[in-house]
Amino acid sequence: MSTNTTAAEHERQRERALALVITEAALLDAARWQAWLALFAPDARYWVPLTSDQTDPVLQQSLAYEDPLLLSIRVERMSHPRAWSLFPAPRAVHVLQAPIYLGLDPASGLYQVDTAFGYTEVRGQREIQLSGRMRHRIRLGPIDAQIVLKRIDLINADAALPSIYLPL
Amino acid sequence: MAIYRESSEAIRNLYDGERVHRDAYLSTEIFALEMERLFARRWLYAGHMSQVPQAGDFITLEIAGTTLLMIRQADGGVQIMANRCAHKGAMLRCQASGHVDRAIQCPYHAWSYRLDGSLLAVPLREGYQGSHLATSEAAGGLTRFQTAVYRDFVFVCLDPNAAGLTAQVPAELLGCLDAMADRSPLGRLEVAGPCLRNVIECNWKIYLENINDTVHANVTHESSALSAEAVWQRTQSAAPSALKKPMAIEQLLPFSSGSDFMEKMGGRVWAGGHSILGIHASLHSDYSSVPGYEQAMIAAWGEPRAKQILAWSPQNALIYPSIAFKSAPQTLRVIRPLGVSRTLVEIWAFRALGAPDILLERTQTYNRIVFSPMSIVAHDDVQVFESIQRGLAGAGNEWVSLHRGQAGTRAADGSRAESESMATVGGTDERLMRNQYRAWLEALVMSDTASVESASAASASAASASAASASGASASGASASTKGIPAKRDSGDAPLVSSAGVTKS
Numbered sequence: 001m002s003t004n005t006t007a008a009e010h011e012r013q014r015e016r017a018l019a020l021v022i023t024e025a026a027l028l029d030a031a032r033w034q035a036w037l038a039l040f041a042p043d044a045r046y047w048v049p050l051t052s053d054q055t056d057p058v059l060q061q062s063l064a065y066e067d068p069l070l071l072s073i074r075v076e077r078m079s080h081p082r083a084w085s086l087f088p089a090p091r092a093v094h095v096l097q098a099p100i101y102l103g104l105d106p107a108s109g110l111y112q113v114d115t116a117f118g119y120t121e122v123r124g125q126r127e128i129q130l131s132g133r134m135r136h137r138i139r140l141g142p143i144d145a146q147i148v149l150k151r152i153d154l155i156n157a158d159a160a161l162p163s164i165y166l167p168l
Numbered sequence: 169m170a171i172y173r174e175s176s177e178a179i180r181n182l183y184d185g186e187r188v189h190r191d192a193y194l195s196t197e198i199f200a201l202e203m204e205r206l207f208a209r210r211w212l213y214a215g216h217m218s219q220v221p222q223a224g225d226f227i228t229l230e231i232a233g234t235t236l237l238m239i240r241q242a243d244g245g246v247q248i249m250a251n252r253c254a255h256k257g258a259m260l261r262c263q264a265s266g267h268v269d270r271a272i273q274c275p276y277h278a279w280s281y282r283l284d285g286s287l288l289a290v291p292l293r294e295g296y297q298g299s300h301l302a303t304s305e306a307a308g309g310l311t312r313f314q315t316a317v318y319r320d321f322v323f324v325c326l327d328p329n330a331a332g333l334t335a336q337v338p339a340e341l342l343g344c345l346d347a348m349a350d351r352s353p354l355g356r357l358e359v360a361g362p363c364l365r366n367v368i369e370c371n372w373k374i375y376l377e378n379i380n381d382t383v384h385a386n387v388t389h390e391s392s393a394l395s396a397e398a399v400w401q402r403t404q405s406a407a408p409s410a411l412k413k414p415m416a417i418e419q420l421l422p423f424s425s426g427s428d429f430m431e432k433m434g435g436r437v438w439a440g441g442h443s444i445l446g447i448h449a450s451l452h453s454d455y456s457s458v459p460g461y462e463q464a465m466i467a468a469w470g471e472p473r474a475k476q477i478l479a480w481s482p483q484n485a486l487i488y489p490s491i492a493f494k495s496a497p498q499t500l501r502v503i504r505p506l507g508v509s510r511t512l513v514e515i516w517a518f519r520a521l522g523a524p525d526i527l528l529e530r531t532q533t534y535n536r537i538v539f540s541p542m543s544i545v546a547h548d549d550v551q552v553f554e555s556i557q558r559g560l561a562g563a564g565n566e567w568v569s570l571h572r573g574q575a576g577t578r579a580a581d582g583s584r585a586e587s588e589s590m591a592t593v594g595g596t597d598e599r600l601m602r603n604q605y606r607a608w609l610e611a612l613v614m615s616d617t618a619s620v621e622s623a624s625a626a627s628a629s630a631a632s633a634s635a636a637s638a639s640g641a642s643a644s645g646a647s648a649s650t651k652g653i654p655a656k657r658d659s660g661d662a663p664l665v666s667s668a669g670v671t672k673s
Contacts, residue, residue, distance in 0.1 A: 048542060050362050059528050060361040061517060061535060064542040069403060070416055076395035077544055083391035085547035158264075160365035160512050161541040163550045168542075 014101045017111040017138050020145045024136075025094040025117070028167060033075040036167075040068055041139055041146035048152045048168060063157060063164075074167065090123040090165040110137040110148055121166055128162055130154055172197050176613040183605045185586070188568040190560040192605075193371040198612075199508035206489060206611040207232035209327040211336050213491045213502045214238050214248055216518070217320040218358040219265065224283060226272075227265045231504070234326060235259055236313070239272075239283050248324040249285040250311040253277075260310075285310035318342055319349040320357060337487055338438040338590070344485040347495035350477050351527065352520035353468035357498065360528055364515040366541045370553035372489075372505035373604070375513065378549065379484045379492045379501075380445050380600035382430035385423050388548045393424035395544075413456075415533050422451035423545065433483060433595030439588075441488025441607030443600055447592070450483035452496060458526050468522075483595075488607055497531035501539070509557050515539040570605070573597030 020039065027036040040046070048063040057065045066074065077083045095118040102112035118131040137149035152168045172178050172195065182189040182198070192198055212231055219227050220240035227238050228251055235251040237260065251259050253274040260272050260281070271288050273280040280288045287309040290296070301307055314325040316333040319342075323333055334342070349357050368375065378384065386393065400417045404410075435445040446452075465474035481496040493500035498518040506512050517531045538545045560568070573593060586602060593599045 050364070059519075059525060059532060061364055061515075061532050063364070063536075063540050065536060069399065069414060070537070072399045073392070073395045073416075073420070074544055076399050077391045080391035080395055083544075083548070084388065085551035158362060160367045162367050162369075163547050164542050165547055 013104070013111060013140055016140055016145050017113050017136070018099050018101055020138055020147065021099045021113045021115055021134075021136050022096065024147065024150075025096055029093050031078075031089075031091070033078045037068070037071055037075045039145075039147050040071060040150075041148045042068060044068055044071075044146070044148050044150075046071055046150050046167070048154065048157070050157050052153050052157070063154075063161070064167075071167075085123075085163070085165055088124045090121055092119060092121040092166045094119055094168075105137070108137065108148075109139070111140055112137055119168055121164065123165055128164070130156070130164070130168070132157070132168075134168075170197060172201060172612075179612050180609065183609050185602065186569070186571045186574065188570060188605055190566050190568065192608075193373060193557065193560055193568075194508065196508050199371075199505070201612055202505070202608075203232045205614070206608065207326075207505070208234075209325070209330050209611065210489060211314075211316065211323045211325045211330070211333045211487075212489075213487075213500070214315070214322045214324040216357070216359045216516075217246060217317065217322060220246060222267065224268045224270065225265070226261065226268065228259075228261055228263065231324065232326060236324065237261065237272075237310070238315075238322060238324075239268075239285075241283050246315060246317060246322055247284055248313045248315045248322070250313070252310070253279055254281075254287060254306040254309055255279045255290070281309050285312050319345050319355075321345055336440060338440070338442055340436070340438070340444065341442050341485055341487050344444065344480075344482065344493065344495050347477050347480050348493065348498050348500075348518065349520075350469060350473070351465075351496055351498060352522050353464045354522040355468075356521045357518040358521055360517040360519045360532065363517070364535060364540050366513045366515070366539065366546065366550070367506070368511050368513065368550050368553055369509055370511055370550075370557040371509055372503055372511040373608070374553045374556050375503055375511055376486070376489065376492075376604060377601045378553070379486055380435065380443055380604075382433060382445070382483070382595050383427060384549075384552070385430065385451075386425060386427075388552055389423040389545055391548065392545045393420060393422075396420035397424065415530060416537055418455055419530075419534050419537060420545070422454070425451060427596055431594045431596045435593050435595055435597065435600050436590065437593060437599060437603035438590050439607070441486075441604045443486045443488075443603055444482050444484075445486075445595060445600060446481070446483030450481050452481040452483070452494065455481075455497075455530065458524050461524050461527070464522070486604075488604060496527075497534045498527065499531050499535055499539075513539070570598040570602050573599050 024036065024039055027039070044067070045057070046064060046066045047057050048065070049057065050061050050063060054060055054062070078086065097116040099113045099115040102114060104111055113136045115134050115136070116132070117134055118129070121128050121130075132152055132154040135149070135151045135153075136147055139146045139148050154168075179201075182192045214229060214231070214236070215227050215238050217240075219225075220238060223240050223242045223244075225240045229236050229238065236248050237251040238246060238248045240246055251261065253260055253276060255274065255277055258274055258276040260274055268283070271280045271282060278291050282288050287307060314328060314330065316323045316325075318333060330336070349355055396417055400413075400421070429449070432448060433446045433450055434448040435443060436447055437443045462474065462478060465478060468474070469477065477495075482494065484492050484494060486492050490503045491500065492503065498520055500516045500518065502514040502516070504512040504514065515535050517528065517535055519528045537543055540546060573596070586599060586606065591599070
C-alpha cells in the first residue's frame with residue numbers, strides 16, 4: 001500500500017512540475033504578466049546566459065539575470081503608457097517540446113524539468129525566431145508550485161542578437 | 169550612380185554646421201565612402217591583450233569589411249593581420265578565438281604562416297620553379313596592419329600610411345583609458361568573459377550621436393526609470409526595516425535625472441570627432457563606495473591620483489568613430505557598422521585586477537540592464553534608432569537638426585566658428601554631435617591619405633605630445649606598454665579633467 005502511495009505521490013509531483021512549466025509558457029504567451037510574475041519564488045532567478053557552459057551569472061555576462069525585483073520592474077513597465085518599444089505591442093508564442101521531467105534534485109530539494117522550445121516574437125512587421133532549451137528548477141509546497149530558477153540557453157546565445165522585447 | 173564619390177561638393181552639402189542631410193544615414197554610396205575614407209583610416213578598437221595571453225593565441229574580428237586575425241607574438245607583442253590566405257583568399261580561421269603553435273596553416277591547401285604573418289611554407293614547392301611567386305603579393309604572406317597597444321587595449325588601423333594612435337587620439341581620451349586601467353590597484357585590466365552583442369537596424373551614426381545625447385534619457389527611458397522607482401518604493405514600504413539600495417536600483421534611478429543635471433554634467437570636444445561627456449558629473453557619480461577599495465587605491469597610487477581616479481566617472485568617452493567607454497563602471501562599447509542601416513554594438517566588461525569583485529559585478533549589472541538585447545532600457549533606445557532610420561527615408565523634411573547650443577559659436581561675420589581643436593560645452597549641447605560631423609566631413613571630402621593625416625595630426629598634436637612620450641603606446645606590436653605601469657601615475661599632468669563639485673540636486 002505504502003509503495004503505491006509513494007508511486008502516486010511521485011506521479012503527482014511529476015504532474016505538478018510539468019504543469020507549472022506549461023502554465024508558465026501559456027501565461028507569457030497570453031501576456032498575463034502579473035500572473036506570470038507570481039509563479040516565481042521570492043528567491044527566484046530568471047537567467048539567460050551568454051554561453052551554454054556558463055556557471056557564474058554575476059561576474060560573467062548574461063543576456064539577462066533577474067531577481068524578483070528586476071522582474072517586477074520589467075512587468076511594471078509593461079503597463080507604462082510611455083514604454084515606447086511596446087508600441088506596437090510585441091506578441092510572442094512559445095512552442096514547447098514535450099518537457100523532460102528529471103525528478104527531485106536531493107541536494108537542492110528542487111524538482112527539475114528541461115524543455116526544448118521554439119520562440120517567435122513579432123512587433124509590427126518585425127519578426128524574430130529563437131530556440132533553445134529551458135531548465136526549470138521548481139519548489140513544490142503543499143499547495144504552491146514555484147519557479148526557483150528558470151535558465152534559458154538559447155542555441156545562438158553567443159550570436160549578435162536583435163532586441164528581444166519580451167521575456168523568453 | 170556615383171554622386172558623392174565624384175564630388176566633394178556634394179558631400180559638403182550633407183552637413184552645413186547645424187544640420188545633417190538624410191543621405192548621410194541612408195545612402196549606400198556614402199556608407200561605402202565612410203568605410204574607405206573614415207573607418208579604414210582611423211585607429212579602431214580590435215581587442216584586449218588579456219584575450220590572447222599566450223604566444224599563438226588569436227582572436228578573429230571584422231572591421232570595415234576586412235576579416236582580421238589578432239595574434240599574440242612570441243616576443244609578447246601582438247600583431248593584427250588579414251585573415252585571408254595569401255594563396256586563394258580562404259579565411260585561415262573562422263572561430264572567434266583559438267590557439268596555434270608556432271605556425272598557422274590554411275585549411276584549403278596547407279599554406280602556412282609564422283605568427284607574424286610571414287609565409288613559412290607552401291606545399292609542392294618545386295612546382296613553383298619558373299613562376300613569379302617569389303616576387304608576387306603572395307610571397308609577402310598575410311597582409312599586416314598597423315597595430316598599437318595602449319594599456320593593453322589593442323587598436324588597428326587598416327591604412328598603412330596613417331599617423332600613429334597618439335597622433336589621432338587626444339591625450340585626454342587615452343587618459344580615460346588610463347583612468348579605467350588604474351581602477352585596478354595593479355594598473356591592469358582583464359576582459360571579463362564574452363561580450364554582449366546587439367544588432368540594430370539603424371545607421372551607425374544614429375547610435376554614435378546618442379552616445380552624447382543626455383536630453384533623451386528622461387524622455388526615452390522614462391518608463392524604465394519610473395517603473396524602477398515605483399517598484400523600489402513598494403519594496404521599501406513593505407519592508408520592516410530599512411533596505412540597502414540594490415545595485416540595479418542605484419543604476420536605474422538616475423535615468424530620470426532632469427535636464428538641469430544633464431547640462432551641468434558638461435562635456436568636452438576635440439577635433440577629430442572625439443569627446444568626453446560628463447566631465448563634472450554623470451549618471452554614475454553617486455554609486456556607493458566600496459569598502460576597502462579606496463584604501464587599496466591610495467596604497468597603490470598615492471592619495472592625489474587615487475582620489476582623482478575614484479572621482480572620475482564620465483558618462484561616455486568617445487574615441488571617434490568606434491569606441492565609447494566608461495572609466496567606471498569599466499565598460500567599453502565598440503560600434504561596428506555592418507551596412508548603411510545595420511549596426512553591431514559590442515559591449516565589453518573589464519575586471520580591474522586586484523580590485524574587489526563588486527566593481528566587476530557593477531559593470532556586468534550595468535551592461536546587462538542597460539545594453540543587453542534583453543534590456544528594457546536598451547529597448548527604448550533601439551526602437552527609436554530604428555524608427556529614425558525609417559522616418560528619415562520618408563518624403564518631406566530631409567534634414568536632421570543639430571542646432572542646439574549655437575550661442576557664442578558664431579564669428580563676428582555670422583559664419584559658424586566651431587573650429588577650435590578643443591572646446592568645453594554644456595552637457596545638453598548638440599555641439600557634442602556637431603563635433604562628430606565636423607570630423608566626418610573632413611574624412612569624407614579628403615580623398616588622399618596624406619591630407620587626412622596632416623589634418624588629424626595637427627588637430628591632436630598639442631594634446632598628444634605628452635601621451636606620445638609617457639603613455640607607452642606602441643605601434644606594430646612592439647607593445648612596450650603591456651607590462652608597464654603608466655608614467656602618469658604620480659605626475660601632476662594627468663589628463664583627467666577636474667570634477668569640480670557638481671552634485672545632483
